[in-house]
Amino acid sequence: MKLAITLSVLCIVLFAGSLVTGRAPISIPQSLGALFSDTGTPISVVMREIRLPRALLAVMIGASLGLSGAAMQGYLRNPLAEPGLIGVSASAALGAVLAIQTGLASAFTLALPLSALSAALLSVTLVLLLAGPRGSSLTLILAGIALSALASALTSLVLNLSPNPFAAAEIVFWMLGALSDRSFEHVWIALPFMALGWVLLGTLGRSLDALTLGEDAAEAMGIRLSHVRLKLVIGTAACVGAATAVAGAIGFVGLVVPHILRHFVGARPSALLWASALGGAAMVLAADIAVRVLLPERDLKLGVLMALVGAPLFLHLIYKTRGEIR
Amino acid sequence: MQLSRHLFATARALCLAVACVAAAKTVAAQTPLRVVSVNLCTDQLALMLAAPGQLVSVSRLAHDPDSSSMVDAAIGLPTNGSGAEEIYLLNPDLVLAGTFTDPATVNMLRGLGIRVELFAPAGALSDVPFRVAQMGEALGRQNEAAALISTFEAELATLRSNAGTTRPRAVLTYVNSYSSGDATLAGDILRAAGFDNAAAELGLSSVGTVSLEQLILLNPDVIVQGRDYPGAARAEDNLHHPALRALKDARFTSDMTDRDWICGTPHVLKAVHDMRALRLDLEAAQ
Numbered sequence: 246m247k248l249a250i251t252l253s254v255l256c257i258v259l260f261a262g263s264l265v266t267g268r269a270p271i272s273i274p275q276s277l278g279a280l281f282s283d284t285g286t287p288i289s290v291v292m293r294e295i296r297l298p299r300a301l302l303a304v305m306i307g308a309s310l311g312l313s314g315a316a317m318q319g320y321l322r323n324p325l326a327e328p329g330l331i332g333v334s335a336s337a338a339l340g341a342v343l344a345i346q347t348g349l350a351s352a353f354t355l356a357l358p359l360s361a362l363s364a365a366l367l368s369v370t371l372v373l374l375l376a377g378p379r380g381s382s383l384t385l386i387l388a389g390i391a392l393s394a395l396a397s398a399l400t401s402l403v404l405n406l407s408p409n410p411f412a413a414a415e416i417v418f419w420m421l422g423a424l425s426d427r428s429f430e431h432v433w434i435a436l437p438f439m440a441l442g443w444v445l446l447g448t449l450g451r452s453l454d455a456l457t458l459g460e461d462a463a464e465a466m467g468i469r470l471s472h473v474r475l476k477l478v479i480g481t482a483a484c485v486g487a488a489t490a491v492a493g494a495i496g497f498v499g500l501v502v503p504h505i506l507r508h509f510v511g512a513r514p515s516a517l518l519w520a521s522a523l524g525g526a527a528m529v530l531a532a533d534i535a536v537r538v539l540l541p542e543r544d545l546k547l548g549v550l551m552a553l554v555g556a557p558l559f560l561h562l563i564y565k566t567r568g569e570i571r
Numbered sequence: 572m573q574l575s576r577h578l579f580a581t582a583r584a585l586c587l588a589v590a591c592v593a594a595a596k597t598v599a600a601q602t603p604l605r606v607v608s609v610n611l612c613t614d615q616l617a618l619m620l621a622a623p624g625q626l627v628s629v630s631r632l633a634h635d636p637d638s639s640s641m642v643d644a645a646i647g648l649p650t651n652g653s654g655a656e657e658i659y660l661l662n663p664d665l666v667l668a669g670t671f672t673d674p675a676t677v678n679m680l681r682g683l684g685i686r687v688e689l690f691a692p693a694g695a696l697s698d699v700p701f702r703v704a705q706m707g708e709a710l711g712r713q714n715e716a717a718a719l720i721s722t723f724e725a726e727l728a729t730l731r732s733n734a735g736t737t738r739p740r741a742v743l744t745y746v747n748s749y750s751s752g753d754a755t756l757a758g759d760i761l762r763a764a765g766f767d768n769a770a771a772e773l774g775l776s777s778v779g780t781v782s783l784e785q786l787i788l789l790n791p792d793v794i795v796q797g798r799d800y801p802g803a804a805r806a807e808d809n810l811h812h813p814a815l816r817a818l819k820d821a822r823f824t825s826d827m828t829d830r831d832w833i834c835g836t837p838h839v840l841k842a843v844h845d846m847r848a849l850r851l852d853l854e855a856a857q
Contacts, residue, residue, distance in 0.1 A: 345803045346802065346803060412804040
């Protein structure tokens with residue numbers, strides 16, 4: 246309970262912090278005033294059309310990635326399972342790029358998240374098939390490396406073939422993720438899919454708790470494993486697909502956040518689900534504030550900060566589980 | 572004292588004469604016969620000045636109507652992809668390149684004994700006559716260059732006259748929120764056409780970024796957007812962001828094409844002319 250309150254307060258503070266961070270010098274009371282009452286001034290437009298959707302997307306994306314990481318780790322009982330590392334984000338990015346470059350996304354708005362979701366679905370299924378029900382670290386990571394490499398290469402290929410001279414430079418965005426210049430259109434595109442993912446993954450708690458006792462024990466407790474797996478696959482694909490479609494592949498959130506919070510929830514997968522959702526939101530909000538404060542003129546990518554925090558932790562996790570990796 | 576000064580003057584005169592003869596000889600010896608241009612801007616300068624048959628190849632962009640102002644003139648010439656191998660096989664005696672052309676290519680060509688003339692990008696309208704003169708020297712077409720320069724300067728002076736009483740505020744926005752300040756060619760075009768560059772209010776003088784939120788708070792009279800390229804790129808999202816609809820009074824000009832703005836050639840006069848017409852139109856609307 247204490248953890249829930251702490252994380253919620255952290256999210257609210259960071260959300261407010263995100264709203265008052267930007268290149269235009271607007272004072273805090275002025276900006277919050279313009280947010281709550283439409284003063285008809287340009288400041289209102291900046292607050293309502295530029296900063297608010299950006300902060301909302303940071304919350305939605307962070308929660309989605311944190312939740313998917315916690316759910317995958319709970320299901321596979323492996324702390325290395327994370328959408329970014331096992332190639333789901335990279336595949337979703339490929340799906341999104343295909344939808345944009347074929348013109349499908351401009352012909353039909355939902356084509357963008359649907360295409361990202363389909364690609365994510367395919368990759369989650371593939372990884373789970375390769376890793377097997379126990380989710381051995383070695384197969385999981387190797388399958389992830391192969392899938393990520395393939396998806397990233399295809400993304401680069403598609404962008405290099407684009408007639409648009411700036412598309413090739415976009416490879417960085419799709420691989421590292423950013424929230425700059427997003428609008429409410431992106432919020433509305435992503436929200437329904439993310440909501441579906443939150444419901445599917447959020448209701449997995451009891452099954453994941455039971456799974457800590459092993460598959461046989463879980464089945465004896467009345468958990469239908471095929472059902473759990475289906476919910477996990479669709480939920481993760483919906484969350485990661487929608488997040489990646491609007492903000493590119495933001496890695497390591499689903500790895501770092503559950504790892505930090507696991508200790509606080511007594512390693513209970515069900516509690517880790519909601520805690521990781523809140524923690525993920527806080528982490529992406531904080532990173533998005535940091536990219537705007539550190540290098541305001543350079544459009545620093547979120548993935549850069551995430552990797553700076555996440556990669557050392559990843560190495561640490563590999564070091565700790567190296568006995569298991571064979 | 573008097574004698575030494577006299578001696579000195581004679582010596583200097585002699586040196587100058589020798590230098591002149593030497594220079595004249597070099598020019599005669601070096602008037603290039605097979606010229607290859609590998610840069611969009613040198614393509615256009617060379618097309619304006621070269622003798623018939625002197626220019627044998629232009630860069631690939633010269634055939635792209637969105638990038639080049641002189642496609643009609645360039646279309647009869649074969650294009651090159653600006654790679655050293657390809658250029659060498661064209662057997663040129665002079666290669667025209669930009670100072671931003673890949674140094675590896677330039678050094679390799681020079682190593683192969685080919686003369687490479689580098690042209691710096693123009694940072695202001697006043698750079699244009701210098702680029703034209705440099706091209707005239709390089710091609711051995713000084714007279715043509717002098718004529719082109721005097722036409723350019725006369726036309727620019729005409730466009731600059733009766734600048735009008737009001738100076739509307741304009742902002743240049745390109746993909747990824749890039750913008751140009753006063754100390755750039757595009758900024759100079761704006762100024763010559765009678766606009767104030769509102770990006771200067773943010774302290775931007777050369778090339779930098781003006782974020783979407785800064786742009787909206789600047790609330791300029793005119794937003795000059797870069798053209799929309801075919802295909803999609805996230806870099807262009809800032810040009811279509813819904814928040815821009817809030818700038819109801821601003822005039823958006825995305826139909827002004829970039830091609831007249833990129834290169835320091837006399838074609839920039841077209842950009843000045845178009846922007847000036849827009850300003851007169853704004854004045855008439857008031």
